[in-house]
Every structure is written in structure tokens, then in C-alpha cells.
Amino acid sequence: MKFTEEFIHRFRSRITKTQTCWLWTGSLDYKGYGAISLSGQMLKAHRVAFHLRYGRWPSPCGLHGCDTPRCVRVGKAHVHEGTCADNTAQMMRRSRNYTGEPRLGISNSAAKLTPRKVRSIRRLRKSRMALAAIGVLFGISQSQVHNVVAGRHWRHVR
Numbered sequence: 001m002k003f004t005e006e007f008i009h010r011f012r013s014r015i016t017k018t019q020t021c022w023l024w025t026g027s028l029d030y031k032g033y034g035a036i037s038l039s040g041q042m043l044k045a046h047r048v049a050f051h052l053r054y055g056r057w058p059s060p061c062g063l064h065g066c067d068t069p070r071c072v073r074v075g076k077a078h079v080h081e082g083t084c085a086d087n088t089a090q091m092m093r094r095s096r097n098y099t100g101e102p103r104l105g106i107s108n109s110a111a112k113l114t115p116r117k118v119r120s121i122r123r124l125r126k127s128r129m130a131l132a133a134i135g136v137l138f139g140i141s142q143s144q145v146h147n148v149v150a151g152r153h154w155r156h157v158r
């Protein structure tokens with residue numbers, strides 16, 4: 001990934017440093033992660049922060065040790081890399097992903113979604129947002145977005 005100077009400047013101008021977290025003041029994605037666009041592509045701000053420090057994307061996942069999705073401070077207690085399972089385990093522990101929605105549909109492959117997100121995805125798609133961009137916003141694959149839009153998953157949600 002090649003970042004332009006304009007992009008880096010734009011990125012740096014949207015950070016407010018606190019004693020602990022460095023908070024993203026730009027736009028946020030659906031899950032509350034900082035989001036910034038680069039040539040039409042939406043990137044997660046904390047992943048960009050990691051890339052600017054290490055010259056590569058966090059692999060396999062960029063995690064927040066501070067549990068603050070909009071934090072872009074790279075470091076062990078804040079944005080660090082780890083396995084995606086860690087991320088899920090952390091989230092489960094903090095029960096942040098509990099939505100109170102009925103379990104219907106949760107067992108299918110688009111398990112990260114909730115009925116509310118499904119409706120948003122369909123709305124965004126109707127407004128002609130690219131499948132890939134929607135996938136980035138919701139942290140799911142392009143084919144999962146397609147399945148949701150086509151009604152192959154979450155058919156019961158209208």
C-alpha cells in the first residue's frame with residue numbers, strides 16, 4: 001500500500017491525542033472504527049496507523065487493547081496485531097457484541113450481522129455503494145454482502 005503525502009497529512013490532522021488513547025476525529029464506520037478514504041477505498045484508521053508505523057497491515061487482525069475502536073495509537077495497550085480469534089474472545093468477554101436481537105439467523109455464515117445491520121446493508125446497496133466497500137464497513141466479505149443483498153441470507157429480515 002502506497003500512501004500519498006496528502007493522505008498522510010489528512011490522516012494526521014484527524015487525531016486528537018489524550019493521555020491514553022489517540023482518538024480519531026474523522027468519520028467512523030458502522031462499528032465505530034475510524035474510517036478514512038484513499039482513492040475511493042474505505043480504510044480503517046487504526047489499520048492505517050499500524051501501517052504507517054510498520055510498513056505493512058496488521059496480520060491477521062488489528063486489535064484494540066484499550067477497547068476503544070476509534071483509537072489509532074499503535075502500541076501493546078492500544079492498536080496491536082493479533083489473531084482475529086483474540087478479537088472475538090475479547091469482544092465476547094466484554095460482551096460488546098451482544099445486541100439483544102433474536103438468535104434467528106445468527107448461526108448462518110454472516111454471523112457478524114444483526115437484523116439492524118442487514119437493513120443498513122440493503123439500504124447502502126440500494127444507494128449503489130460497492131459490495132466491497134460495504135463489506136469493509138461491516139467487516140464481512142464481499143460474497144457475504146452479496147448473499148445479504150440477494151436475500152440468500154437473512155431472508156426473514158425486511
Ligand SMILES: [Zn+2]
Pocket residue numbers: 020021022066067068071072073077078079
Ligand atoms: Zn487506545
